[in-house]
Amino acid sequence: MNPTGRFAILIPIYNHAEGIVSVIERARSLALPIWVIDDGSTDGTTACLQNATGITVLRHEKNLGKGAAVLTGFAALQGSADWAITLDADGQHDPQDIPGLIRAIPQGLRPIVVGSREGMSGADVPWTSRFGRKFSNFWVRAAGGPVLSDTQSGMRVYPLPEAAQLGATARRFQFEVEILVRARWQGIPVCEAPVNVSYTPGGKRVSHFRPFVDFCRNTGTFSRLIFLRIMRSLFGRHVSEDN
Numbered sequence: 001m002n003p004t005g006r007f008a009i010l011i012p013i014y015n016h017a018e019g020i021v022s023v024i025e026r027a028r029s030l031a032l033p034i035w036v037i038d039d040g041s042t043d044g045t046t047a048c049l050q051n052a053t054g055i056t057v058l059r060h061e062k063n064l065g066k067g068a069a070v071l072t073g074f075a076a077l078q079g080s081a082d083w084a085i086t087l088d089a090d091g092q093h094d095p096q097d098i099p100g101l102i103r104a105i106p107q108g109l110r111p112i113v114v115g116s117r118e119g120m121s122g123a124d125v126p127w128t129s130r131f132g133r134k135f136s137n138f139w140v141r142a143a144g145g146p147v148l149s150d151t152q153s154g155m156r157v158y159p160l161p162e163a164a165q166l167g168a169t170a171r172r173f174q175f176e177v178e179i180l181v182r183a184r185w186q187g188i189p190v191c192e193a194p195v196n197v198s199y200t201p202g203g204k205r206v207s208h209f210r211p212f213v214d215f216c217r218n219t220g221t222f223s224r225l226i227f228l229r230i231m232r233s234l235f236g237r238h239v240s241e242d243n
Helices: 020-028 045-051 066-077 095-103 127-142 175-185 211-235
Strands: 007-013 034-039 056-060 083-086 112-117 156-159 190-195
Touching: 007 020, 007 066, 007 095, 020 034, 020 045, 020 095, 034 045, 034 066, 045 056, 056 066, 066 083, 066 175, 083 095, 095 112, 095 156, 095 190, 112 175, 127 175, 127 211, 175 190, 175 211
Parallel strands: 007 034, 007 083, 034 056, 112 190
Antiparallel strands: 083 156, 112 156
């Protein structure tokens, strides 16, 4: 691992009581601080976290969205970590891929490193995940963001405090694509490294992605970002979203 920075694992969670203990146990073997942001869970997740040892838990009283949970984690880590490693709570990510993400950080740079999920063409991968990945990749490029193979992956390394200061306004799943676009706009490098992905047979993992609702939200986010890109090109980089 990179000896020049302090790394912490950040796990946003909402109603994943069944699998969160396993995710934490697998991540604990890396001997990194683990912060879990409970985003208003109502299914027993809170009780599971109370019994888990060696982690720090922060809780939203109501569900605010994945992006809001990540930003809460960023704020909590200020001063104690130079990098936040985000890991989904549904078990699809292998924490043992984290050292590879850290090694992918180019020397002397402070990029966002996105874990590009391999095996996404498998029969056990939900069609919504395959479609959403292609849809997102195209529109991130159209909005002036980086050219990536997996813009929807939640397994990432973020530099702190830079990532917290990018001004992303989305607070749910759309946060993860918006922050990539804003990073590119503001000159923060974005790169990828391969990671494994695992879905339960039949695609029965717990997911809170709602195809129609989140498709509409994604469309709104990308429309806003493309509009801002056009305005920035016409009137300069400091165009306010309130204008």
